[in-house]
Amino acid sequence: MLNAKDSIQHSTFNIQHSTFTMPLTLRLSLTYLLLTLVGLLLLGAGFVTLAGGYLSGQRAQSLDAQAEIYAALIGELADSPQALQGLAAGGVGRELLPAGTAARLFSTGGALLSGEPALGPFPSRPALALVRPALPLPASQAADRSYTARAVTSGGQTIGVVELSRSSAEDQRLLSSLRALTIQAALAAGAVMALASLLVARSIASPILRQSRRAERLSHEFDTGPRQSGPPQRDEIGRLAASLDALESGLRAYTARIGELEQSRTRFYRSVSHDLRTPLTAISGTLENLIDSAPAEQQPALATLDAEARRLARLVDDLLRPPDDGRMLLSRRAQVHLAPLADEICALLAGRAHRAGVALRCLADDALSVSGDRDRLKQALLNLLDNALRATPPGGSVALTVARADGQAQISVADSGPGIPAALRAQIWERGVRGDSPGSSGLGLAIVREIVIAHGGEAYLDADHRPGARIVIELPLGRAEEPIP
Numbered sequence: 001m002l003n004a005k006d007s008i009q010h011s012t013f014n015i016q017h018s019t020f021t022m023p024l025t026l027r028l029s030l031t032y033l034l035l036t037l038v039g040l041l042l043l044g045a046g047f048v049t050l051a052g053g054y055l056s057g058q059r060a061q062s063l064d065a066q067a068e069i070y071a072a073l074i075g076e077l078a079d080s081p082q083a084l085q086g087l088a089a090g091g092v093g094r095e096l097l098p099a100g101t102a103a104r105l106f107s108t109g110g111a112l113l114s115g116e117p118a119l120g121p122f123p124s125r126p127a128l129a130l131v132r133p134a135l136p137l138p139a140s141q142a143a144d145r146s147y148t149a150r151a152v153t154s155g156g157q158t159i160g161v162v163e164l165s166r167s168s169a170e171d172q173r174l175l176s177s178l179r180a181l182t183i184q185a186a187l188a189a190g191a192v193m194a195l196a197s198l199l200v201a202r203s204i205a206s207p208i209l210r211q212s213r214r215a216e217r218l219s220h221e222f223d224t225g226p227r228q229s230g231p232p233q234r235d236e237i238g239r240l241a242a243s244l245d246a247l248e249s250g251l252r253a254y255t256a257r258i259g260e261l262e263q264s265r266t267r268f269y270r271s272v273s274h275d276l277r278t279p280l281t282a283i284s285g286t287l288e289n290l291i292d293s294a295p296a297e298q299q300p301a302l303a304t305l306d307a308e309a310r311r312l313a314r315l316v317d318d319l320l321r322p323p324d325d326g327r328m329l330l331s332r333r334a335q336v337h338l339a340p341l342a343d344e345i346c347a348l349l350a351g352r353a354h355r356a357g358v359a360l361r362c363l364a365d366d367a368l369s370v371s372g373d374r375d376r377l378k379q380a381l382l383n384l385l386d387n388a389l390r391a392t393p394p395g396g397s398v399a400l401t402v403a404r405a406d407g408q409a410q411i412s413v414a415d416s417g418p419g420i421p422a423a424l425r426a427q428i429w430e431r432g433v434r435g436d437s438p439g440s441s442g443l444g445l446a447i448v449r450e451i452v453i454a455h456g457g458e459a460y461l462d463a464d465h466r467p468g469a470r471i472v473i474e475l476p477l478g479r480a481e482e483p484i485p
Helices: 004-019 024-077 081-090 169-220 236-257 259-293 299-319 338-355 374-391 444-454
Strands: 101-106 112-114 145-154 157-167 333-337 359-364 369-373 397-405 408-415 458-461 470-476
Touching (some): 024 081, 024 101, 024 145, 024 157, 024 169, 081 101, 081 112, 081 157, 169 236, 236 259, 333 338, 333 374, 338 359, 338 397, 338 408, 369 470, 374 397, 374 408, 374 444, 374 470, 444 470
Parallel strands (some): 359 397
Antiparallel strands (some): 101 157, 145 157, 397 408, 408 470, 458 470
16 A cells, blocks of 8 residues: 555656657647747737838828928918917818818917817827927827827918827727737638648658557567566657667667677678778779760770679679688789789779869889789779878879889879878778778778788888878789780
8 A cells, every 4th residue: 555655756757647648649730730820820910010000100191291281381371370370260271181180279388279179278299399388288199199290380480380180090990900810810720730730740750650660569579588567658759769668678688699790790791891892982983084074985984894893793702702711812813014003093083083182193113013813902002092082181192103112013102191190000900990081991901901911012101201191012023924914
């Protein structure tokens, strides 16, 4: 039996939980509906406000123009205060004013000479600013009327003040009608939006609910042991979160059981993936060259694409048949002329370098050849040039050089980029070590080193090269009697 404290806590939990169990569809529908109504009401209120300001401005401009004309007319007919009083008694010029416009004449001392007594015995505030009463006078001004005043002058002297006013009740009735119309339009639009928001909310919530069911089905495929039961989830996001929690628990248990196997598979497929990217880089470079130049004769480019596709197939075959001792196989060893190979690689990457704003140079000794696998050597050089182009900023340069050094063939790739950090120089040849270049997988230089070692050569970083980085490959020269492919 629960005590009082436990009962209060249980009731509090139920209240808090019930707050968040409203279906997502209903919450989205109410949100869209509320936003629509608020937006329409704000828009209508702004329109009514603008309309009221416009009507008020038009009324003030009309009164000002009429007051100017009326004051000028009275000034032409009266040349003294006494004459003004005579004209006021006869109501001269009233017939020229529009219907609904009330006119009053005041002396320079603020005394009412003519006009409707119902408007009060004293001048309005605009008229008070023009008279000079002996004693301070209160303003006779109704809240629902607009007022304006002009001085009546004759011979350069003020002989009186004319005041015109007009009721604003008609404008207020128009604004009231506009307010009512705005509310009616908002309600009508709200009814339409209620249906539309329900359809939109369902279209948003349905994928979430489908994913929730899918995650729930997947979670049952893993043996995760006993599960903690919680309060039922009526909200789509809550159900999805609960399903994802169960799925996460199952995936962790599953991952723990196959951890060692997964590591070996991950390493294998990463290597395969990286090797597949190398020929694809060449294919992409050729396509970019075609796009840039748009030649009339496309046969050379198509031939290049065909050759790269065949090389990709050969690389996949080699990668899917790894040797037992872990060393890289060179299944197609022959004499490889390095100058044509270097020219071919630079031609493949020329378009990419041009678009990156990098100057790509190729300097090769035509007399040098090595004994090895041409596809693997091309793969190694493409990896080096790919790294160099990614690391070199626009305006920089990358150079591929093939020369003889100490009885060996020396191939170097130098760039003018930021260089390799000192902390990584001893580790760049290891798998998984990534530099700062975007898109780096940490496998390129490790594969380059494996290819060079398989050819009986050596790969190293020239630590003295400044600026940028310079990778050097040294390979033994091939025998002259071997055929050149």
